[in-house]
Structures are given as C-alpha cells and as structure tokens.
Amino acid sequence: MARLKIENLYKAYGATKVLKGIDLEIEDGGFLVLVGPSGCGKSTLLNCIAGLEDVTSGDVIIGERSVTELHPSKRDIAMVFQSYALYPNMTVEKNISFGLEIRGMTKPDRIKAIEEVADMLQIRELLKRKPSQLSGGQRQRVAMGRALVRNPQVFLFDEPLSNLDAKLRVDMRTEIKRLHKRMGTTIVYVTHDQIEALTLATRIAVMKDGIVQQFGTPDQIYNDPVNMFVADFMGSPAMNLLPGKVVKKADGLMLSLDGHDGVMLLPVPLTDDLQARVGKRVIFGIRPEAFTDPQGADRESKQVEKRDCFVEVVEPAGSDTFAVVKLGGKSAVARLRADAHIVAETVTGLAFNMGKAVFFDPDSGERIK
Amino acid sequence: MSGATQDNALKGSGATRIIIYTVLILFMIFYLLPLYVMLTNSLKPLEEIRGGDMLALPKNWTIEPWRAAWSYAQIGVQPTGLKPYFINSIFMVVPAVLISTSLGALNGYVLTKWSFRGSDLVFGLLLLACFIPFQIVLIPMARILGILGLAGTTSGLVLVHTIYGLGFTTLFFRNYYAAFPTELVRAAQIDGAGFFQIFWRILAPSSAPIAVVTIIWQFTNVWNDFLFGVSFADFDSIPMTVALNNLVNSSTGVKEYNVHFAGAILAALPTLIVYIVSGRYFVRGLMAGAVKG
Amino acid sequence: MIDRFQNWLPRMVLAPSFFLVLIFVYGFILYTGYLSMTDSKMLPSYNWVGFANYEKLFRLRHWNTAITNLAIFGILYIGISSAIGLLLAILLDQKIRAEGFIRPIYLYPMALSFIVTGTAWKWFLDPGIGLENTMHQWGWASFHFNWIKDRNYAIYTVVIAAVWQSSGFVMAMFLAGLRGVDNEIIKAAQIDGATGFRIYRKIIIPMMRPVFLSAFVVLAHLAIKAYDLVVALTGGGPGRATELPATFMYSYTFTRNQMGVGASSAIIMLIMIFSIIVPYVYSELRAGGKR
Numbered sequence: 001m002a003r004l005k006i007e008n009l010y011k012a013y014g015a016t017k018v019l020k021g022i023d024l025e026i027e028d029g030g031f032l033v034l035v036g037p038s039g040c041g042k043s044t045l046l047n048c049i050a051g052l053e054d055v056t057s058g059d060v061i062i063g064e065r066s067v068t069e070l071h072p073s074k075r076d077i078a079m080v081f082q083s084y085a086l087y088p089n090m091t092v093e094k095n096i097s098f099g100l101e102i103r104g105m106t107k108p109d110r111i112k113a114i115e116e117v118a119d120m121l122q123i124r125e126l127l128k129r130k131p132s133q134l135s136g137g138q139r140q141r142v143a144m145g146r147a148l149v150r151n152p153q154v155f156l157f158d159e160p161l162s163n164l165d166a167k168l169r170v171d172m173r174t175e176i177k178r179l180h181k182r183m184g185t186t187i188v189y190v191t192h193d194q195i196e197a198l199t200l201a202t203r204i205a206v207m208k209d210g211i212v213q214q215f216g217t218p219d220q221i222y223n224d225p226v227n228m229f230v231a232d233f234m235g236s237p238a239m240n241l242l243p244g245k246v247v248k249k250a251d252g253l254m255l256s257l258d259g260h261d262g263v264m265l266l267p268v269p270l271t272d273d274l275q276a277r278v279g280k281r282v283i284f285g286i287r288p289e290a291f292t293d294p295q296g297a298d299r300e301s302k303q304v305e306k307r308d309c310f311v312e313v314v315e316p317a318g319s320d321t322f323a324v325v326k327l328g329g330k331s332a333v334a335r336l337r338a339d340a341h342i343v344a345e346t347v348t349g350l351a352f353n354m355g356k357a358v359f360f361d362p363d364s365g366e367r368i369k
Numbered sequence: 370m371s372g373a374t375q376d377n378a379l380k381g382s383g384a385t386r387i388i389i390y391t392v393l394i395l396f397m398i399f400y401l402l403p404l405y406v407m408l409t410n411s412l413k414p415l416e417e418i419r420g421g422d423m424l425a426l427p428k429n430w431t432i433e434p435w436r437a438a439w440s441y442a443q444i445g446v447q448p449t450g451l452k453p454y455f456i457n458s459i460f461m462v463v464p465a466v467l468i469s470t471s472l473g474a475l476n477g478y479v480l481t482k483w484s485f486r487g488s489d490l491v492f493g494l495l496l497l498a499c500f501i502p503f504q505i506v507l508i509p510m511a512r513i514l515g516i517l518g519l520a521g522t523t524s525g526l527v528l529v530h531t532i533y534g535l536g537f538t539t540l541f542f543r544n545y546y547a548a549f550p551t552e553l554v555r556a557a558q559i560d561g562a563g564f565f566q567i568f569w570r571i572l573a574p575s576s577a578p579i580a581v582v583t584i585i586w587q588f589t590n591v592w593n594d595f596l597f598g599v600s601f602a603d604f605d606s607i608p609m610t611v612a613l614n615n616l617v618n619s620s621t622g623v624k625e626y627n628v629h630f631a632g633a634i635l636a637a638l639p640t641l642i643v644y645i646v647s648g649r650y651f652v653r654g655l656m657a658g659a660v661k662g
Numbered sequence: 663m664i665d666r667f668q669n670w671l672p673r674m675v676l677a678p679s680f681f682l683v684l685i686f687v688y689g690f691i692l693y694t695g696y697l698s699m700t701d702s703k704m705l706p707s708y709n710w711v712g713f714a715n716y717e718k719l720f721r722l723r724h725w726n727t728a729i730t731n732l733a734i735f736g737i738l739y740i741g742i743s744s745a746i747g748l749l750l751a752i753l754l755d756q757k758i759r760a761e762g763f764i765r766p767i768y769l770y771p772m773a774l775s776f777i778v779t780g781t782a783w784k785w786f787l788d789p790g791i792g793l794e795n796t797m798h799q800w801g802w803a804s805f806h807f808n809w810i811k812d813r814n815y816a817i818y819t820v821v822i823a824a825v826w827q828s829s830g831f832v833m834a835m836f837l838a839g840l841r842g843v844d845n846e847i848i849k850a851a852q853i854d855g856a857t858g859f860r861i862y863r864k865i866i867i868p869m870m871r872p873v874f875l876s877a878f879v880v881l882a883h884l885a886i887k888a889y890d891l892v893v894a895l896t897g898g899g900p901g902r903a904t905e906l907p908a909t910f911m912y913s914y915t916f917t918r919n920q921m922g923v924g925a926s927s928a929i930i931m932l933i934m935i936f937s938i939i940v941p942y943v944y945s946e947l948r949a950g951g952k953r
C-alpha cells in the first residue's frame with residue numbers, strides 16, 4: 001500500500017497533446033476516481049500510471065519511488081480492464097495465477113493464493129472453467145481476482161463496470177467499495193459514469209481535454225464545482241444552468257430571470273464578486289433537488305424562496321417526480337417528491353433553495369463565488 | 370460465406386428452379402470433366418486411349434500407368450518416375466511453409482501489438498511485395514543463389530519461397546491479430562510477461578485458425594510453383610511441377626498419355642487432399658489474400 | 663537495461679523480414695531495372711545503354727505478339743471469369759439445397775497447379791485424341807475443334823483453361839459479397855415492389871462494387887503473371903502464337919541470352935502490375951485505417 005503522486009504529467013502523440021500537465025496526489029488507501037467524457041484523457045492517464053504508455057514528460061511516483069521509467073510489471077500495480085481481458089485459452093485458475101507464475105512463485109504458494117482470492121470473491125466453483133463459460137458478472141469477478149491475488153501497492157480500474165447491465169453494475173459497485181474497505185489498498189479508478197465516481201471515490205478528478213478541471217472530495221465536486229463543465233457533468237439529472245442577470249434592489253442583490261409572466265427575482269448573497277457584476281449577465285446554477293415543491297424543500301435552510309412557475313411537463317419517475325419548467329428562456333428541471341400534487345401546464349409555486357445556488361461567468365464558464 | 374440466413378432468393382415458379390438447377394449441373398460437369406477424364410484415362414492401357422472414347426470408362430483396367438508415373442517413367446534423361454521429385458517437393462515445401470508462417474506470425478504480432486514509428490512502412494513494403502511479377506527477381510536471384518552456394522539446391526528454393534511468401538503470411542497474421550484484443554496484451558504485460566512470453570502464452574494458443582489458413586495457403590502456393598522450380602532447381606532439387614512438365618513435354622518417344630495423367634494427378638494429389646480435408650480454410654485464405662487492409 | 667531490451671525486441675523481430683524484403687524484392691527490382699539499361703547478354707554486363715533495350719523491345723515482333731496476346735487473354739479471362747463467377751454466385755444464392763456439395767466442386771481447380779491444369783486441357787483440346795476425336799467416335803464426323811493447333815485461335819484455349827481454373831474462385835468472392843449485403847435493404851426493396859432479378863440488377867449488384875474491384879485486381883494480376891499455364895498447355899506455340907510477357911521474359915533471358923531485353927520486359931510487367939495494385943492497396947489501407 002502506498003500513496004500515488006502524479007507530477008506535471010504531459011503526454012503527446014506527435015503533435016496531438018492528450019495530457020497537458022496533470023498534478024494529482026492520492027493518500028495511502030485512498031480511492032481516486034478519474035471521471036470525464038470520452039476523449040478527455042482519463043484512460044491515457046491511467047495507462048501512463050500503469051506504464052502501458054510512455055509519458056512525454058512528468059513523473060509518476062508510487063510510495064516514495066518514481067516509477068516513470070519502469071516496466072508495468074515492475075511498478076507493483078494490478079489492473080482491471082474494461083473488457084476484463086481474461087486470457088481466453090486459460091482456465092479461471094490459470095488466469096488468476098498467470099502473473100504469479102511469471103514471477104516465479106512456487107506452485108503450492110500459488111494454489112494458496114488462488115484459494116484465498118477465490119474465497120474472498122466467491123468464485124471457488126468457477127476455478128476450472130474457461131472465460132467463455134462465464135457470465136459477465138463472473139468474468140468481472142475473475143478479473144478482480146487476477147488483480148487482487150498480486151496484492152499490489154495500487155489497483156488500477158479502467159471502466160470496469162461499463163460492460164455490465166444496470167442492476168449488476170450497482171451490485172458490483174457495492175462489492176468494489178466493500179473490497180476497498182477490507183483491503184485498504186490505494187485505488188485509481190477510471191469511469192465516465194459520474195454516479196460511480198460520487199459513490200466510490202474519496203477523491204475525484206474531473207477531466208476534460210487533457211486537463212484536470214477540478215480535484216477534490218465528492219462533496220466538493222458536487223456542491224462546490226469550480227466551473228460550468230464540472231457542474232454540468234456531475235449529477236443526474238444535470239444541474240440547471242439558467243441565464244440571468246444580477247440587479248441591485250433596495251433589499252440587496254437580486255438575480256433576475258425570465259419567468260413565465262415577466263421577470264422573476266431571487267435574492268443572492270452579497271459577495272464582492274457578485275456585486276462587481278451588477279447589471280451583467282451571469283449563469284445561475286441550481287441542482288434539481290434544490291428546486292422543488294415547497295413541502296419537499298429543505299426545512300433547515302433559511303434561504304428557501306418560493307416563486308410561481310409555469311410547469312410544462314410532468315415526468316413521474318417512481319421515487320421522484322420531475323417537473324420541467326420554463327425559466328430564463330430554458331427548460332429547467334425541478335425534482336419533487338413522488339406524491340407531490342402537480343399538474344402539467346399549470347402555474348405552481350416551487351421552492352428555490354438559494355443556499356445551494358451557484359453562479360458562473362457566461363463567457364469563461366468559471367465560478368463566481 | 371458464413372451461413373447467415375440471407376433471403377435474396379428469387380421467388381420463381383418450378384420452371385425457374387429447373388433452369389437454375391440445370392445451369393448449376395452443367396457447370397458442375399464443366400469443372401469435373403477434366404478431372405474425370407484424367408482419372409479414367411490414367412487407368413486405361415495406351416491403345417485404348419488412342420483408339421477410343423475419352424469419356425468411356427476403361428475396358429481393361431490397369432494401374433500400370435500409375436506405377437510407371439511413380440517409379441520408372443522417363444523424366445528428362447532418367448527413368449526414375451516422379452517419386453524422387455515428389456520427395457524433393459516435400460523437402461522444399463515443409464521448411465518453406467513452416468519458416469514463412471512462423472515469421473509471418475511474429476511479424477503480424479509486432480505490427481499489431483508493438484507497432485513503432487516506421488512499422489507501417491515495413492508492412493506496406495511487405496504487402497506490395499506480394500504482388501510483384503516474379504520475373505523481376507529471376508536474374509538477380511539466380512546470381513545471389515550462386516554467390517551463396519545455394520544454386521540448384523533445395524535449400525535455395527526454400528529460401529526463395531520463404532522470402533516471397535513472407536508478404537502474404539504477414540498480411541494474414543496481421544489482419545487476424547488486429548482483431549485480437551490489445552487489452553489482453555496489456556494485462557499480460559502487467560502480469561510481468563515479456564515479448565515472447567506474451568506471444569507464446571497469450572496469442573499463439575488462439576492462433577490455430579489463422580495458422581491453418583496460412584499453412585494451407587503457403588503449402589498450395591509453394592507446392593504448385595513452377596517458375597522458381599524451373600529457374601533455380603537442379604536434378605537433386607527439381608520439384609514435382611517441373612518434373613511433371615518434363616514428363617509431359619519430353620519430345621522423345623511415344624506419348625504415354627495414361628502415364629501423363631497419372632503423373633498429373635500425383636502432382637495434384639497433395640493440394641487436392643488438403644482442399645478436400647479443409648476446404649473451408651482454403652477458401653478463407655483465398656479471400657484474405659484478395660481483400661486486403 | 664532489460665526494459666530497453668524489451669523495447670528493441672519488436673524491431674529486432676521485424677528486422678530480418680524487413681531486410682530480406684528490402685534486398686530480395688526492392689533491391690532486386692532496382693538491379694533488374696539497372697540491367698535493363700545495360701547491354702547484358704548471357705551474363706550481366708555493366709555497359710550503360712540507356713533505353714536502347716526498351717526501344718528494341720517494342721520493335722520486336724515477339725514482344726508485340728506477347729502484348730497483344732496479353733490484351734486478348736486479359737480482357738477475355740477477366741470478363742468471362744467475372745461473368746461466370748457472378749452467374750454462379752447468384753444461382754447458388756437461390757436457397758440451393760445442395761450448395762454445400764456444389765460449391766467445393768466449382769472451387770477445387772483453384773487448388774491445382776497450373777501445370778496440372780495445362781496438362782489436362784492440353785490433352786482434352788487435342789484434336790487427335792481429345793474432344794474432337796471423341797465426338798468423331800460418337801458419330802459426329804463433322805465436329806471440328808482444333809484451336810490449340812491453330813495460330814489464330816490457340817490463345818483462346820489458354821483463356822478456356824484459365825477460366826476453368828479461376829472462375830470458381832470469383833464465384834466464391836461474389837457469393838461472399840452477396841451474403842454480405844444488408845438483409846434489410848433487400849426487404850425494403852421487396853416492400854417497394856421490386857422483385858426477382860430487378861433486385862439483383864438495381865440493388866444488390868451495384869452494392870457489390872468493392873467485390874468487382876477486388877475480383878478485377880486479383881484476376882488482372884494473375885493474368886499479367888500467367889506463365890505456367892502457357893508453358894504446360896501450349897509451350898508458347900504453335901510457333902510463338904501464345905507468347906505472353908511472362909514467357910517472353912523467360913525465353914529472352916535464359917534461352918536467347920538477351921538478358922538486357924529480358925530485364926526490360928520484366929520492368930514493363932512490373933509497371934503494369936503496380937499501376938493496378940498500388941492504387942488499390944493504397945485505397946484499401948486508407949479505408950481500413952489503422953486498426
């Protein structure tokens with residue numbers, strides 16, 4: 001077990017820069033999730049950590065030692081691949097022990113190690129089978145077994161759940177979290193699924209275009225996004241990002257939005273940055289769960305504001321009901337309790353929890369605090 | 370030609386079906402006739418061929434022409450039959466096929482899983498080399514074989530066939546390994562396996578289908594080659610095709626057609642057997658050779 | 663240290679093939695190209711004569727015969743093989759119950775050596791003993807078929823034998839192409855009211871353009887290389903009536919001791935093949951992209 005540190009890492013293929021100066025650090029036993037849309041460089045970064053791709057410049061440090069120049073097998077890592085990458089010609093047992101065999105471990109030791117891992121993952125009865133005889137979930141377990149048996153310093157996961165169906169994915173997610181708790185090994189985990197990121201990580205790095213947009217705890221990433229990209233990417237349904245304007249009124253700063261019958265005003269905190277923007281356009285960001293029916297609103301928040309909104313569409317989703325509201329010239333989504341009384345194409349009072357509101361610069365997309 | 374359930378079939382009356390089957394059967398006769406004629410006439414005495422109907426079955430069955438063709442027919446100046454040449458061909462084909470297939474497999478492995486700057490250029494050169502007219506290399510090859518001391522030897526022919534087979538064997542393996550998941554190679558790297566370990570333990574066990582295709586393709590091409598054989602072989606190394614041509618086109622003596630036919634079938638037998646046993650792979654090789662990229 | 667070795671290993675593995683091909687293919691091409699500009703006779707000589715061999719080549723009656731024959735042979739061979747191949751592929755595509763039995767029969771000649779094919783057809787077409795004789799035996803006294811002995815027609819017997827050998831292969835290519843056509847497009851055409859051969863003519867065959875191209879390239883390249891078949895079937899005769907560039911090159915280089923002229927004819931063959939193959943391979947590689 002060890003901490004992992006990435007320093008000023010660059011990766012280019014010819015003239016194409018894929019990673020542009022990555023700095024990350026995860027503590028011993030931490031769970032780092034790299035998340036971002038496809039093409040953001042997250043898998044390349046993982047491959048650079050693994051040593052499967054050479055870095056152009058920068059350093060990868062595991063524990064106290066730089067591994068940048070080392071062969072993958074010398075970095076004391078193990079990796080679980082998206083396609084599982086089980087060797088098709090070997091049994092499950094062989095798959096798990098192949099790395100040990102290559103490293104020259106004796107047969108009795110190998111058998112012991114296999115059995116230990118098989119028990120931990122409950123795949124004992126699969127040991128003699130070939131990968132082609134396994135279901136997706138079983139393959140996933142075997143792939144994890146192959147990584148676990150090596151007992152490495154760092155585990156690398158490359159979108160390990162993306163080939164599973166929805167239900168199995170949730171189960172395996174829990175399983176991975178449980179394993180992490182039990183083993184306490186440092187993990188780096190790549191995904192494009194922001195829910196996986198939020199549920200698993202102790203630290204999240206949100207990436208785009210080869211740059212880490214924000215690096216922080218799940219809570220920071222979700223509640224305190226540094227820019228519009230992070231705000232929009234994390235969370236489902238996505239955060240409402242509505243164009244508005246900061247105006248100064250007698251009782252303080254207000255956000256002015258286009259409502260269904262003229263301008264809607266919402267109070268905003270009196271920060272320097274917002275004051276500096278009086279009369280200018282801003283993007284108002286509010287998560288669907290902070291925009292809800294008055295009964296469902298957070299009772300502890302003192303900044304709940306009720307306003308009349310025109311509900312265009314109502315989408316019951318079982319545990320919640322979503323209402324699509326025309327606001328600021330866009331469609332905003334409000335998340336209501338499942339049994340909220342709401343009718344489409346009517347005007348209804350909805351609550352804005354302004355304590356959760358965030359603001360962005362419409363041109364740069366950066367956060368306005 | 371996978372048996373996917375396609376339905377391009379024309380909806381036709383019974384008459385249409387009869388026409389279709391008639392055409393198909395006529396072409397079957399067209400393709401089978403020469404083989405049938407060779408076979409039946411190789412079992413007839415010479416007088417019966419001269420006097421008679423080539424389509425008729427033998428009246429007096431005899432295997433003498435086969436024995437003659439195999440062991441004592443006059444070939445060139447010596448009455449050796451085709452047997453020594455058959456053996457020459459075997460000694461030429463087996464190493465040539467094995468070496469070019471092995472090299473092709475390793476090349477395909479490097480080109481797909483370890484490609485480096487310039488490896489595409491190497492592949493392009495290998496690919497283009499598949500199609501050159503071999504006349505272009507005859508003159509320098511004759512000289513080089515002389516310089517290497519391989520002129521007129523089976524080893525020389527093995528070298529020639531290995532080199533000019535490399536393009537296709539590499540192409541076959543490259544296309545096959547291109548579809549082989551690269552993640553498996555990466556997983557093996559992390560497991561600590563080296564270049565050759567990955568090849569032997571991970572790729573090679575899954576390569577049986579393409580190896581069969583390649584071996585059949587190379588075997589057929591090398592066995593059937595005439596140009597290199599006639600250009601570079603001496604008595605000790607003359608392959609079957611050249612010997613057959615010498616047998617058939619020797620200007621001296623009576624033309625023993627029945628012996629010629631027996632000889633022709635003997636020359637065709639190895640590739641025919643391969644085709645009958647594994648026609649599916651043979652066709653796949655032809656297709657792979659035709660559709661590149 | 664070990665890591666560096668592992669990095670160089672792939673190059674070292676590819677290197678022998680690379681150098682073999684570089685020398686034995688491209689080096690040899692250059693060497694032959696050089697010889698074609700010298701006055702080499704029986705042995706290579708290094709007296710530069712420029713394009714004299716080429717000028718001589720194109721004045722030679724034999725070469726012009728060879729080129730004319732190649733044109734006749736190439737056009738007929740490609741045309742007839744494609745026509746038969748397409749016809750058989752379409753017919754076999756009609757849910758023929760015995761397809762698995764018929765298809766290998768159409769294809770087996772491809773497994774034979776051209777020498778075997780030539781031997782079989784040489785005899786079959788021989789008027790004294792083959793088809794003509796048999797027809798006479800059967801009582802059709804006026805049947806006459808002596809192309810193989812006729813200077814003006816002998817080249818067509820080469821076409822017959824070559825078509826016999828390769829048309830089954832073309833059939834297999836077309837059949838694979840037909841089976842690869844998207845089923846839903848055919849269904850859509852049927853719903854649009856197209857039936858029978860119109861679906862083939864208007865929908866399927868136009869979609870098989872890549873297969874036609876592949877077939878053309880393969881057959882054209884086989885035609886230019888054709889050597890064994892002519893040697894075994896006609897020996898280039900009667901006279902030199904079935905001379906092709908490949909046989910011309912061989913006889914001028916090795917029996918007539920005109921190596922310079924032989925080399926120049928080989929270069930012309932190479933140019934012919936590359937003018938077909940290079941654009942094809944280039945477009946295939948581009949379309950295939952880096953997989």
